[in-house]
Amino acid sequence: MTEALLQQLLNGLSIGFGYALIALGLTLAFGVLHIINFGHGEVVMLGALTVVMAGKLGLPYLAAVPLAMLVGLLVGWVFDALAVSPLLRRPEGRTDILLTTFAVGVLFNQAVLSVWGPAPARVDGLQGRLEIAGVGLTSQRLFVIVASIAALAALDLLARRTRFGVEMRALAQSEHAARVVGIAVRSVGTRAFLLAAAVAGLGGALLAPITSYSPMLGQAVLIKAFVIVVLGGLGSAVGAVTCALAVGVIEAMLGLVMEEGLAAACVYSLMLLVLLVRPQGLAGAPR
Amino acid sequence: MRMLITAALAGLLAAGTAAAQEVKVGVLYPIKTMLGQQGRNGAELAAEMINANGGVLPGRPLKLVVYDDNYQPADGVAAARKLLSEDKVPVIVGSINTAVSLGITQVAQQGGAMFLAAVTKAPQVTDYDRAFRFNPLVATDGEVFNQYLKDKVKPQRLAVVVENGDYGRSIIANMKAAFGNAVVATELYEILKQTDFSTLASRVKTANPDVVCMAFSAPEQGGNLLRTLAEAGVNAKRCILPGSVTPALIQVAGPAAEGAFTLDIWAPTMSTETNRKFVAAYQAKYKAAPGKVDFLGFESMWVLGQAIRAAGTATDPGRIATTLRQGTWDSPRGPLKFPGNQATSEKWVALAVKDGRIVVSD
Numbered sequence: 001m002t003e004a005l006l007q008q009l010l011n012g013l014s015i016g017f018g019y020a021l022i023a024l025g026l027t028l029a030f031g032v033l034h035i036i037n038f039g040h041g042e043v044v045m046l047g048a049l050t051v052v053m054a055g056k057l058g059l060p061y062l063a064a065v066p067l068a069m070l071v072g073l074l075v076g077w078v079f080d081a082l083a084v085s086p087l088l089r090r091p092e093g094r095t096d097i098l099l100t101t102f103a104v105g106v107l108f109n110q111a112v113l114s115v116w117g118p119a120p121a122r123v124d125g126l127q128g129r130l131e132i133a134g135v136g137l138t139s140q141r142l143f144v145i146v147a148s149i150a151a152l153a154a155l156d157l158l159a160r161r162t163r164f165g166v167e168m169r170a171l172a173q174s175e176h177a178a179r180v181v182g183i184a185v186r187s188v189g190t191r192a193f194l195l196a197a198a199v200a201g202l203g204g205a206l207l208a209p210i211t212s213y214s215p216m217l218g219q220a221v222l223i224k225a226f227v228i229v230v231l232g233g234l235g236s237a238v239g240a241v242t243c244a245l246a247v248g249v250i251e252a253m254l255g256l257v258m259e260e261g262l263a264a265a266c267v268y269s270l271m272l273l274v275l276l277v278r279p280q281g282l283a284g285a286p287r
Numbered sequence: 288m289r290m291l292i293t294a295a296l297a298g299l300l301a302a303g304t305a306a307a308q309e310v311k312v313g314v315l316y317p318i319k320t321m322l323g324q325q326g327r328n329g330a331e332l333a334a335e336m337i338n339a340n341g342g343v344l345p346g347r348p349l350k351l352v353v354y355d356d357n358y359q360p361a362d363g364v365a366a367a368r369k370l371l372s373e374d375k376v377p378v379i380v381g382s383i384n385t386a387v388s389l390g391i392t393q394v395a396q397q398g399g400a401m402f403l404a405a406v407t408k409a410p411q412v413t414d415y416d417r418a419f420r421f422n423p424l425v426a427t428d429g430e431v432f433n434q435y436l437k438d439k440v441k442p443q444r445l446a447v448v449v450e451n452g453d454y455g456r457s458i459i460a461n462m463k464a465a466f467g468n469a470v471v472a473t474e475l476y477e478i479l480k481q482t483d484f485s486t487l488a489s490r491v492k493t494a495n496p497d498v499v500c501m502a503f504s505a506p507e508q509g510g511n512l513l514r515t516l517a518e519a520g521v522n523a524k525r526c527i528l529p530g531s532v533t534p535a536l537i538q539v540a541g542p543a544a545e546g547a548f549t550l551d552i553w554a555p556t557m558s559t560e561t562n563r564k565f566v567a568a569y570q571a572k573y574k575a576a577p578g579k580v581d582f583l584g585f586e587s588m589w590v591l592g593q594a595i596r597a598a599g600t601a602t603d604p605g606r607i608a609t610t611l612r613q614g615t616w617d618s619p620r621g622p623l624k625f626p627g628n629q630a631t632s633e634k635w636v637a638l639a640v641k642d643g644r645i646v647v648s649d
Contacts (some may be wrong), residue, residue: 015483015485037627071432096366118320120507210483220479220480221482252485264480
């Protein structure tokens with residue numbers, strides 16, 4: 001029984017770290033710009049598609065991972081140019097961004113469908129598997145955990161130690177105050193959005209060997225990411241990461257004793273409960 | 288002025304006859320998905336081959352009107368209504384999902400149209416006498432498959448892994464009835480939504496089966512499932528219920544698909560003349576080998592073409608339906624009859640994955 005629990009803990013953690021990167025991008029865009037990016041899932045899908053394509057061209061998986069971040073960045077730039085920046089200039093534009101990002105997401109999804117079709121594809125990530133005391137972990141899952149921790153640490157460093165990070169946090173606290181002290185609010189906001197997209201691309205590249213690539217991948221992960229972000233508190237990075245890990249582990253553990261559909265329903269019930277009794281999320285500031 | 292009007296009228300009339308010459312047939316698949324595209328590819332290839340052979344009625348080619356049912360009953364019903372009211376088709380062909388095909392059956396029945404359910408296994412479809420099912424019922428699959436398992440594989444500890452829906456749950460009921468206490472684990476996963484199978488694989492491993500039976504409708508999920516089972520160290524024989532061992536599955540699963548086996552109504556290697564023609568034309572058109580859904584998409588349209596030709600009408604769905612029910616038709620899987628509106632052929636083939644290819648085993 002302990003073996004099974006330990007095994008599920010590892011499985012849950014590896015998938016939870018994947019969720020964390022995806023949820024972090026969402027919450028970053030909300031925290032800094034106060035917008036919800038409904039096309040975020042498609043950026044993840046394009047990150048996964050990048051490693052598929054790179055594999056077909058003979059590029060090793062590890063080399064394709066940074067490429068997926070770059071693709072995420074570029075796609076983020078398109079999202080920003082079409083669906084975010086033009087609306088931020090309007091006084092009441094923020095709520096419309098929900099719809100414009102959704103529209104651009106659909107455009108990307110349809111473009112992928114018409115160019116590459118709906119066929120799924122396997123991604124051969126890192127090969128091999130570790131086995132300790134009856135508990136196994138594939139190298140790819142271990143890599144997801146390690147790479148996610150590294151990425152999260154790098155992001156934390158960026159937020160605390162760089163000028164951009166400080167400006168970003170200032171903007172998150174109060175746009176008005178940030179403007180008063182001379183921060184280029186527009187440009188910092190755009191860069192934060194691009195950063196979120198690059199992280200989404202990374203998330204797609206890391207998850208692809210586990211989940212396989214499919215054009216539907218974006219929609220499948222987006223819902224989960226939203227649940228996590230709402231649980232953690234919209235805009236809270238710490239909340240997103242801890243709740244992502246918690247959701248991954250809870251789902252895996254519940255999966256031991258019940259059907260996975262029911263396990264997912266439990267997580268959604270948790271979200272409902274949080275929204276009812278603590279609407280700012282578990283780690284969010286009261287509002 | 289008068290001449291102008293006459294010319295315009297003549298033009299309209301000419302356009303009218305040109306349109307009337309084509310025999311329109313409605314096609315509904317979830318075309319944004321892998322399976323839906325396969326069904327559509329098969330149907331389009333059949334129409335092309337029928338038209339290259341002179342069409343369905345003297346001088347009248349088939350024209351397919353294709354809409355997306357999006358795996359959603361509401362979308363399927365809306366599209367079926369549009370096909371009957373605006374496109375005025377006498378026949379609707381296609382549909383994969385059970386709920387969608389039930390919706391289409393209802394719309395067809397209200398409009399008196401014919402419905403050829405190409406891929407769905409829903410039993411209720413044929414309650415309507417102008418609706419025909421091409422894929423065998425789950426119960427039929429089960430009977431043939433369980434007999435094969437009992438005769439050849441003889442499972443002692445059987446794990447059943449299926450998608451959470453009508454289809455999956457009926458398989459579990461079937462297997463429990465056939466194997467009783469030998470069924471040591473039953474697992475359900477969420478259709479399309481589930482991307483990680485590690486928890487499920489751990490549970491299967493704990494049950495320690497000697498045979499794992501699986502069914503899935505999305506190859507990305509089936510492929511992931513096979514890979515995750517292998518990663519978790521499940522060494523049982525893996526059998527897959529009819530219809531899911533496809534090139535796409537092997538592409539996603541990779542080496543993890545090796546040795547998996549299945550039984551089916553059709554295989555690309557079957558040696559009928561029509562099958563050879565179908566497989567060759569499919570390869571030429573789509574640069575890939577056809578799978579089961581491509582075959583069903585093809586077969587339903589191919590048989591419809593013959594039935595319209597034999598009935599001699601494209602406007603009387605009742606007569607086409609009666610003709611179809613009474614005749615014996617040519618299909619890639621051999622001669623096909625429709626007792627109780629169910630497509631039925633004599634032969635089933637045993638298939639296995641070997642060196643990344645689907646081969647006929649014994």
